[in-house]
Amino acid sequence: MTNLEDTIIALATPQPVGSNTGAIALIRMSGKRAIAIAQQCFHGKRLSEQPSHTLHFGTIRDEQKQPIDEVLLSIFRAPHSYTGEDSVEISCHASPYIIRSLLDLFTRLGARLAQPGEFTLRAFYHGKMDLTEAEAVADLIASRSKAAHDLAFRQMKGGISSEIAALREELIHFASMLELELDFGEEDVEFADRSAFRQMLERVSTRIGHLIKSFALGNAIREGVHTVLAGRPNAGKSTLLNALLQEERAIVSDIPGTTRDTIEEVLDIHGLAFRLIDTAGLREAGDQIEAIGVQRTLEKISTAQILIYVYDQSELAPEEVSRELEKLYRPGLYLLVVANKKDLCEQAPDLPGLPSALIEESAKEVKAKIISISAHDKKDVRRLADELYHLIVEDESLLESPMLSSLRQLEALRRTEQHLAKAKEGLQQNLTSDLIAWELRQALHHLGEITGEITADDLLDNIFSNFCIGK
């Protein structure tokens, strides 16, 4: 995958399928021979004489001079291209036959079909972007909500990179002084002021801790918030769901779940996507059936971040609700208990108790909320949507600050944190400089992995294979 000598080619726009044809398709080619290969089949101006960032109309003909298509061809000269290499983009008619014929022709003329993400990988190799920026390109393309888009766009413009670079710089400063001490070996000098060193480690660790904590929000923004809707039949779940979907802007009416065969509704609240999984309804009947209903709901809850539990407060006693919540709750889950049909109650009944496991956790960060509504009442539904949003976004200002959104980045940062903790420990226990220096080097290594100053081939493969072909 890392052979930069090849000239690579791919269809960069979606495949025309069925009635989703489009008028135009874009084929992109990058590499040392891109312009020369294009020249072999392009009949129009001499491409080698054309400046960068110009467009040329002409006909592409095969080896027998048979025309394949009239195209608009764009020229980009290194380093002023996406990849940093000489590149050509061909805008042709979006016919499956033409696309296939052009790709076939270009590969016969010496180009190679690109791997997923290979254009962006080359942009990385040629210093056009670091790894967090490259990952953000894929996130940007996948983004379906305003929050996901804004986060990806900021990351693409180096949102997290500058934060990581600043931390790295601080660490490198002390690490190099420690290395200097090692050079002097036996002489037992201390170039690195131990107290300033300790303060620096504290400071860096705190900032890394914040970044690690930001992953929960970043990931929720990027992936959408997995939300399970549960409750007994006739609790008003469907009414609530429909009211929510009407009130807010549904991005898409349904997305087939990736790992399950349920249909999700996606709800956009203030630009944040909530992926709502409706459950079949917990039966009131015999224990056997109820157990099955609970079991199914528990399975769905196991990967969810929020459980919305809806009940009819004019019918169901708070104690029964508490009992059901006890069964459904798992630690870490955010809970929104919706006491529905308040319009049917002459006076407000008691609210149910929260699950005991949740109360035990409450020293840590626990999020739960009970809200009494009438799903028929638009105002209540808007209030409920706001509650949902604020379960995830406690502080709007966090949306603007650097945020981790990739599991890879999170893992590298956790490893960084571990080695920094050991370095701090070593400092406290007055361990020798070489042991502390080793921990610092490890921490720097993992920090460098995030932006790609430190890379390994398998890491790159892993990142870029998640891209679409043509990017």
Added chain:
Amino acid sequence: MTNLEDTIIALATPQPVGSNTGAIALIRMSGKRAIAIAQQCFHGKRLSEQPSHTLHFGTIRDEQKQPIDEVLLSIFRAPHSYTGEDSVEISCHASPYIIRSLLDLFTRLGARLAQPGEFTLRAFYHGKMDLTEAEAVADLIASRSKAAHDLAFRQMKGGISSEIAALREELIHFASMLELELDFGEEDVEFADRSAFRQMLERVSTRIGHLIKSFALGNAIREGVHTVLAGRPNAGKSTLLNALLQEERAIVSDIPGTTRDTIEEVLDIHGLAFRLIDTAGLREAGDQIEAIGVQRTLEKISTAQILIYVYDQSELAPEEVSRELEKLYRPGLYLLVVANKKDLCEQAPDLPGLPSALIEESAKEVKAKIISISAHDKKDVRRLADELYHLIVEDESLLESPMLSSLRQLEALRRTEQHLAKAKEGLQQNLTSDLIAWELRQALHHLGEITGEITADDLLDNIFSNFCIGK
């Protein structure tokens, strides 16, 4: 639809859907204000100062200066663009959110979402192409076989236009002399040499006749040849179908029928697409069931061009085959009777007789062929594929000559032919010049409709509404 004052915009590439995302999407905008509207949100170079056919990197921001995407923007200045108007193409990241946000932004800034085909309609209005060329653009995008592609490409380059123009010129010459005679009214002069006139009408009619005849081939190439596969269970239909699909290149494994719910296999033979509709199999059992089987097959045959009837010649007597063919045949159908399983026959049995209706027709152009094969034998299958191809393409040189491929063109040409016939009749009966001149004017009118020298709004609506949006 014909308001040329508006600046129109559309997504020109296929919509990213599910995993078919692509890296890039292309949004195209055309009209007087295209460059000015783009300038309002594009942060980069001053677009108004940039020459035609140049590409510019920049950021598109909304009214609150929030970035939507980093894009490559292409500028085309009138008349050097597809539409002949000032145009802008924006190559952005293929995120559904970004595409929607950009289209929303541009419409807020004064552009209007384009109707299907509206860009090409503008190209027509601005004299960049005539109607046959415009229709060919849609055909080119829809083309899925080499033959369909080559035909559409030739039409797009004026393949039929020049033929029509030549015919028109001949007619206009005589028509104008006839009109001159009318001007001289009572004086009874003849500017148009009646014998040369008659010869011209013969010549033009013959060429129009050829063009009308070419529609069968042109339509088969454009739409694919509708082919029905029928026969009793165990006749070897499936074996044959699989052998054909393996031997030849299947373009797509299945295409849902547009008007029926059967699945078609598409078989590419020498670049020509055959749309094979498999039938459930004609039962041997009771008459009732057999009747239903025949009825279903007849329904499928009613829109087909070729019937491939397969039978097991080691089992089924030729008389029975003849009887079944009688039931299935309808006039005009091409018939390929496949006597299968010749490997199981010690000596070749008699071949069945052809349907009587077919024999009655044989004075006219009738196509039928009986071929004895073994579906297990690759060589036979290739021979059968060749037979199929030659049922449609009798003479390969016809593939290179001007060909009608659109029903609209066919109808206009038929009307032209009718008026020419009446003109010839009038000439023979020595009718007055004014009557003959009227027929010529009508003929010229319909001939002009083909390329669009004569247009009506509803005609244009009809043509361009079949386009995809963005073209």
